[in-house]
Amino acid sequence: xxxxxxxxxxxxxxxxxxxxxxxxxxxxxxxxxxxxxxxxxxxxxxxxxxxxxxxxxxxxxxxxxxxxxxxxxxxxxxxxxxxxxxxxxxxxxxxxxxxxxxxxxxxxxxxxxxxxxxxxxxxxxxxxxxxxxxxxxxxxxxxxxxxxxxxxxxxxxxxxxxxxxxxxxxxxxxxxxxxxxxxxxxxxxxxxxxxxxxxxxxxxxxxxxxxxxxxxxxxxxxxxxxxxxxxxxxxxxxxxxxxxxxxxxxxxxxxxxxxxxxxxxxxxxxxxxxxxxxxxxxxxxxxxxxxxxxxxxxxxxxxxxxxxxxxxxxxxxxxxxxxxxxxxxxxxxxxxxxxxxxxxxxxxxxxxxxxxxxxxxxxxxxxxxxxxxxxxxxxxxxxxxxxxxxxxxxxxxxxxxxxxxxxxxxxxxxxxxxxxxxxxxxxxxxxxxxxxxxxxxxxxxxxxxxxxxxxxxxxxxxxxxxxxxxxxxxxxxxxxxxxxxxxxxxxxxxxxxxxxxxxxxxxxxxxxxxxxxxxxxxxxxxxxxxxxxxxxxxxxxxxxxxxxxxxxxxxxxxxxxxxxxxxxxxxxxxxxxxxxxxxxxxxxxxxxxxxxxxxxxxxxxxxxxxxxxxxxxxxxxxxxxxxxxxxxxxxxxxxxxxxxxxxxxxxxxxxxxxxxxxxxxxxxxxxxxxxxxxxxxxxxxxxxxxxxxxxxxxxxxxxxxxxxxxxxxxxxxxxxxxxx
Numbered sequence: 001x002x003x004x005x006x007x008x009x010x011x012x013x014x015x016x017x018x019x020x021x022x023x024x025x026x027x028x029x030x031x032x033x034x035x036x037x038x039x040x041x042x043x044x045x046x047x048x049x050x051x052x053x054x055x056x057x058x059x060x061x062x063x064x065x066x067x068x069x070x071x072x073x074x075x076x077x078x079x080x081x082x083x084x085x086x087x088x089x090x091x092x093x094x095x096x097x098x099x100x101x102x103x104x105x106x107x108x109x110x111x112x113x114x115x116x117x118x119x120x121x122x123x124x125x126x127x128x129x130x131x132x133x134x135x136x137x138x139x140x141x142x143x144x145x146x147x148x149x150x151x152x153x154x155x156x157x158x159x160x161x162x163x164x165x166x167x168x169x170x171x172x173x174x175x176x177x178x179x180x181x182x183x184x185x186x187x188x189x190x191x192x193x194x195x196x197x198x199x200x201x202x203x204x205x206x207x208x209x210x211x212x213x214x215x216x217x218x219x220x221x222x223x224x225x226x227x228x229x230x231x232x233x234x235x236x237x238x239x240x241x242x243x244x245x246x247x248x249x250x251x252x253x254x255x256x257x258x259x260x261x262x263x264x265x266x267x268x269x270x271x272x273x274x275x276x277x278x279x280x281x282x283x284x285x286x287x288x289x290x291x292x293x294x295x296x297x298x299x300x301x302x303x304x305x306x307x308x309x310x311x312x313x314x315x316x317x318x319x320x321x322x323x324x325x326x327x328x329x330x331x332x333x334x335x336x337x338x339x340x341x342x343x344x345x346x347x348x349x350x351x352x353x354x355x356x357x358x359x360x361x362x363x364x365x366x367x368x369x370x371x372x373x374x375x376x377x378x379x380x381x382x383x384x385x386x387x388x389x390x391x392x393x394x395x396x397x398x399x400x401x402x403x404x405x406x407x408x409x410x411x412x413x414x415x416x417x418x419x420x421x422x423x424x425x426x427x428x429x430x431x432x433x434x435x436x437x438x439x440x441x442x443x444x445x446x447x448x449x450x451x452x453x454x455x456x457x458x459x460x461x462x463x464x465x466x467x468x469x470x471x472x473x474x475x476x477x478x479x480x481x482x483x484x485x486x487x488x489x490x491x492x493x494x495x496x497x498x499x500x501x502x503x504x505x506x507x508x509x510x511x512x513x514x515x516x517x518x519x520x521x522x523x524x525x526x527x528x529x530x531x532x533x534x535x536x537x538x539x540x541x542x543x544x545x546x547x548x549x550x551x552x553x554x555x556x557x558x559x560x561x562x563x564x565x566x567x568x569x570x571x572x573x574x575x576x577x578x579x580x581x582x583x584x585x586x587x588x589x590x591x592x593x594x595x596x597x598x599x600x601x602x603x604x605x606x607x608x609x610x611x612x613x614x615x616x617x618x619x620x621x622x623x624x625x626x627x628x629x630x631x632x633x634x635x636x637x638x639x640x641x642x643x644x645x646x647x648x649x650x651x652x653x654x655x656x657x658x659x660x661x662x663x664x665x666x667x668x669x670x671x672x673x674x675x676x677x678x679x680x681x682x683x684x685x686x687x688x689x690x691x692x693x694x695x696x697x698x699x700x701x702x703x704x705x706x707x708x709x710x711x712x713x714x715x716x717x718x719x720x721x722x723x724x
Contacts, residue, residue: 011025038167038205043171047176048172051100052101052105053425054105054424057092057673059419059674060403061675069676082416088380088387088419090389091387091388092391093424095369096176098389099177101425102180111387116185116364117181118251118364119359121190121355121365122177122187122368124190124191171206174187174203188242188358190346203244207246211247211248211250214322215241215243215322216242217322218329220329221235250358251363255356256317256318256319257326259318264313266278275312281309290307324350327347330347338374345371355379355382362383362384368388372395373395375388376403377403380407386420392713400422401680457476464479473500473504475501475513482537483505483510483512483513483514484513484516485501486517487517493519498529502532502534506533514537514539517538526538526561526717539558540586559584562708563583564581564716566718574694575704578692579690579706582637583633587607598615610636612635613626614629634690637710637711638681638709639708639709640688640709642678643673643704644676644695644697645697645702645703646671646705653666675707701724702724706720
């Protein structure tokens with residue numbers, strides 16, 4: 001480090017005044033061999049090292065749709081079977097925390113034992129204008145589901161400062177992925193014109209320019225967005241997929257390309273049996289080679305006596321290059337049977353080519369922005385193991401249904417498949433909603449966070465029309481004769497939190513408490529907490545709580561968490577379950593505001609008090625017509641499943657012993673939902689069975705669990721006890 005006296009004085013002056021040093025001092029003060037680097041405000045080489053336990057919410061062994069489920073299957077069953085060993089993993093949560101926990105936690109050993117992750121494909125949210133709303137179907141009607149609060153905050157953090165925010169988000173995640181990737185592994189990063197230049201530099205920095213393996217141009221649209229006669233830009237008809245490897249020993253299998261019409265027209269000659277071929281000059285072939293061709297029938301002689309080499313159409317292949325024009329996107333293939341109405345869905349053939357090229361059968365393939373689950377579906381069909389994650393509850397649910405469908409498809413045609421489990425992580429970051437200045441010292445950040453959390457709790461209590469109290473550990477408010485507890489601001493309410501509330505209530509003889517939460521942990525079984533002498537009411541904090549005007553006007557409505565009613569059907573040594581009721585109390589829209597903005601001749605679908613309602617206004621009238629679309633309780637049910645022997649499989653998490661650093665399994669006190677039967681709606685088949693298949697069981701008392709997932713992807717679980 002060599003600084004002039006003037007530069008030293010400048011550095012001292014900047015430090016004393018608390019101002020940031022100009023960029024030039026970064027290179028003068030610190031050695032850095034990189035000549036070119038992408039720099040942004042707040043860039044750091046530090047990545048998350050948090051290790052959180054993965055909690056198993058649901059285990060899906062083998063789909064069964066027969067009328068009766070036998071305790072033992074027939075020896076002559078010719079259908080496909082579950083492959084033992086590795087269980088595929090679908091993880092709900094923030095992928096930064098998931099990646100950090102995979103990289104540094106005990107699951108890393110399990111992954112490494114399978115050879116490591118050989119292929120990662122990601123399609124991150126590169127569209128700054130997207131809002132990640134999506135269409136949800138009720139009967140023949142569709143309405144728009146808005147993103148959850150947690151999804152909105154993640155989106156705000158990703159795009160709050162434009163490209164800077166996205167780059168900071170993706171950089172840390174790509175760095176974690178680079179560490180997780182096996183030495184023989186490759187990563188494919190999907191992007192478009194908005195961010196491709198930034199991503200290329202980031203990938204070069206993290207993987208090394210020597211490991212750049214190609215830039216795939218995927219022409220997805222016949223006509224690009226904005227392709228108008230008066231447009232002043234070239235039509236945007238393609239996406240870009242960057243490919244990098246971990247090392248030079250990466251897996252790569254060249255793929256065959258598709259012949260275009262011009263190439264096909266070259267095969268204009270035919271043998272007497274109709275077999276088409278094209279001819280080429282013999283060039284530098286030796287007489288020995290030409291004689292060999294003649295013996296194999298590969299020489300064509302023209303009418304003039306000239307000899308040519310034959311290339312048969314049915315044997316001819318060309319290597320696939322990096323310009324892919326033969327895989328249409330859903331913008332032009334709208335009738336595709338794959339289409340799930342998921343906004344970022346990609347065609348299966350696109351992933352089939354990538355997975356086939358850069359992995360082998362039995363390898364682990366991962367996608368940490370899983371969306372509709374295309375990567376995982378193709379991986380399963382191609383005999384690969386897989387790991388997928390997403391922050392969106394709806395994405396996890398969409399993928400769950402899709403993967404069960406793939407299991408059924410493979411089983412039906414006699415192909416084997418793997419079980420998969422749905423996991424989540426025990427906590428989320430603390431600063432999703434409570435924005436804290438990252439430039440402050442740690443103790444100052446904590447102080448600022450505490451102050452902002454108290455202000456936010458005060459806002460929620462005001463919206464709930466409750467008074468603050470401060471003499472409890474878990475309760476923060478009181479409304480009439482009921483105390484109020486507020487779940488974590490930035491992550492789902494967990495069973496552990498409810499347990500803490502109930503324990504305090506029992507200790508202090510409190511009999512009535514309302515628990516408010518933005519979101520609820522997947523697989524949360526509420527009944528176990530309600531049977532301990534405490535009147536526990538669970539209510540959802542609505543999105544309107546962030547609108548101070550709505551709070552001031554008293555327009556914010558808190559609605560109860562959904563509940564299930566079921567009826568067991570016991571016959572001899574079998575038991576089936578009838579789903580008899582499912583109630584929700586959702587609100588998504590300000591109906592009055594929608595009515596005010598509704599134009600003549602227009603219509604809008606809203607959600608009000610657990611009903612989906614279509615509002616419409618006639619062309620020549622100001623009268624608003626209201627039509628309830630959810631005419632039956634079943635309209636809210638998208639999926640339901642049964643575990644016929646709940647509490648048969650304890651949930652263990654692997655933790656590190658602080659004393660000796662050994663890893664050990666610890667029971668969480670919870671049980672895994674073993675999905676033994678399920679019925680769900682698909683885009684093609686909207687029907688839903690309301691009585692499960694009968695399960696042959698042993699005599700005695702047992703607990704059964706029923707899980708219902710609504711059209712938003714929210715799940716509710718009920719446990720009942722039966723005697724056989």
